[in-house]
Amino acid sequence: MRILITGATGYIGLSIIRRISDTHEPVAMVRESSRTELLPPNIETVEGDITDIESLRGAFEGVDAVAHLAGVNPGSKNSTQVVSEVDEDTFTAVNVEGTRNIVNAATEANVSSLVYTSTTNAHPDVPYDYESMYVDTKRRGGEIVSESSLDYTIVHPTYVMGPYDYRLKRYNEFRLAAANAILIPPLYTPGRINIVHVDTLADSIIHYLEEPTRNRHLVSGRNIDRRTYTRQLASLSDRHSFVFPLPFHKILLPFIVRLVDAIGLANVSVESLALEEHTATVPEIHEERAPVKRKSWKQAVTDTYRWYQDVRLL
Numbered sequence: 001m002r003i004l005i006t007g008a009t010g011y012i013g014l015s016i017i018r019r020i021s022d023t024h025e026p027v028a029m030v031r032e033s034s035r036t037e038l039l040p041p042n043i044e045t046v047e048g049d050i051t052d053i054e055s056l057r058g059a060f061e062g063v064d065a066v067a068h069l070a071g072v073n074p075g076s077k078n079s080t081q082v083v084s085e086v087d088e089d090t091f092t093a094v095n096v097e098g099t100r101n102i103v104n105a106a107t108e109a110n111v112s113s114l115v116y117t118s119t120t121n122a123h124p125d126v127p128y129d130y131e132s133m134y135v136d137t138k139r140r141g142g143e144i145v146s147e148s149s150l151d152y153t154i155v156h157p158t159y160v161m162g163p164y165d166y167r168l169k170r171y172n173e174f175r176l177a178a179a180n181a182i183l184i185p186p187l188y189t190p191g192r193i194n195i196v197h198v199d200t201l202a203d204s205i206i207h208y209l210e211e212p213t214r215n216r217h218l219v220s221g222r223n224i225d226r227r228t229y230t231r232q233l234a235s236l237s238d239r240h241s242f243v244f245p246l247p248f249h250k251i252l253l254p255f256i257v258r259l260v261d262a263i264g265l266a267n268v269s270v271e272s273l274a275l276e277e278h279t280a281t282v283p284e285i286h287e288e289r290a291p292v293k294r295k296s297w298k299q300a301v302t303d304t305y306r307w308y309q310d311v312r313l314l
Contacts (some may be wrong), residue, residue: 001112002027002062002145003209006102007069009035012117012157014164016067017043024206029059029070038166050098056105059179065113068102071095071141073119074133081158088133096144103148114152115205115213116145120194120280123156123218127283131249142216153164153208158280161300162198164307170304171313177233178314182208193229193279194287196221197295197303207291218286220296232298236305 001024007013008028009278017026017040029048036045048059052068060066072086072094099116106114121128122139142154161170195217204219289296295303308314 060109099141151212158194195297197300
């Protein structure tokens with residue numbers, strides 16, 4: 001299949017391209033600002049902008065299937081900056097109207113399959129008591145997909161980890177754990193987290209491109225408590241660390257991180273720290289979901305850590 005990938009130079013897009021190059025024909029949809037140097041050699045690229053339907057018509061020529069990953073997500077409920085500087089109009093233009101353009105272009109091109117990547121909290125079975133523009137617009141984008149005549153699948157991944165994180169989405173928590181162990185041991189906050197390996201997500205998207213379901217699916221790991229996660233993270237560091245709970249974490253953790261940054265022990269941003277109690281957790285019935293063989297959450301953490309080491313970030 002000739003598969004067009006929007007958001008091709010992002011975390012998930014790069015993983016999909018690496019995993020389908022031997023079995024399918026990936027086509028990376030890029031813009032002038034895209035970091036095309038991250039793409040593997042000899043990958044076909046086409047120019048297109050999801051907010052410009054005319055540019056999509058050319059990009060969709062000869063395409064059999066589409067993996068729609070492009071979107072705007074400056075923050076989440078797990079960061080102190082939920083919406084950053086992106087306004088509601090931008091969220092709507094990209095995540096809602098951009099998805100509408102993708103659906104219309106795919107319909108006109110008679111593509112055989114469309115996979116739309118949403119987010120955990122936009123799944124109807126996941127309780128969510130905090131509303132953000134990101135989740136709201138991803139939910140609305142999913143409704144456009146589900147109401148179309150296309151053979152589609154909507155994928156809702158949990159907290160994605162794994163190698164090739166060129167945008168450093170997960171870097172801060174790993175950098176903090178690898179900092180001076182005497183002064184800054186890995187501290188854990190209350191609550192739970194659900195981690196899915198980026199390879200599991202990429203393979204799931206490929207599976208649904210090949211076998212669309214006209215339904216939505218969570219792609220998840222197991223809900224684990226943050227102490228378990230932090231112990232695993234600390235075990236990967238060359239330094240010996242004690243893992244202990246941090247009381248009053250919403251007040252103390254930002255203070256500690258700013259102190260670490262100020263004295264030069266680690267360059268870590270407060271904005272990306274997980275301060276809420278739960279991150280991408282799902283009801284028990286939806287744990288460890290994927291249509292393909294899954295890699296464990298421990299493997300996801302380990303592979304992320306090792307990749308940061310390989311590129312000399314740790």
